[in-house]
Amino acid sequence: MVIHTWGFPQTPVIKPPRPVYVTKVACSTDESGNCNTNSRFINGQILKIYYGKGTVTATTTATVTFEGESIDSYNINTGSAHRYPRVDTIAEPFVVSGLINIAVTGGQASKTFDVYVFSR
Structure with missing residues (x-):
């Protein structure tokens, strides 16, 4: 007969990290080259922002x-x-709780691009 004893785990028990959320903001400039778009509600740290070039071909x-x-x-x-x-x-990363605004003034007219906001 073998006696089994149960002790504490050898590795510390930690809670898993919070998931990373990605919010896509589609932007399109008007005939004047301006854009003013809000994201959906974001709550947490801004980890990174990814800019997708889209159809933009000038500054x-x-x-x-x-x-x-x-x-x-x-x-x-x-x-x-x-x-x-x-x-x-x-x-430190930005911490937000609300809408993020993406604005372009004096850009190229009638073009589209995407902005992805990664938050936790």
Whole structure:
């Protein structure tokens, strides 16, 4: 007969990380080259922003803001890109709870591109 004893697990039990959510914001500029689009509701840390070039072929700078505070700005014409915005003073990810705004002023007319916001 073998005696079995049950003890504490050898590895610490931790809760799994929260899932990463992706919010797609489709943007299209009007005849003046302007765009002003809001995302769906986002709650959590902004981990990264992916800009998909779409049909843009000239300088078109998209500015991502939350409640008037600039999170990131990027010229879509330079190509698709992954960007990792951080709060300048503390080098931490942005934490938001609400709608994020993507705006373009004076960009190329009648073009489309996508912005993907990764949050946790």
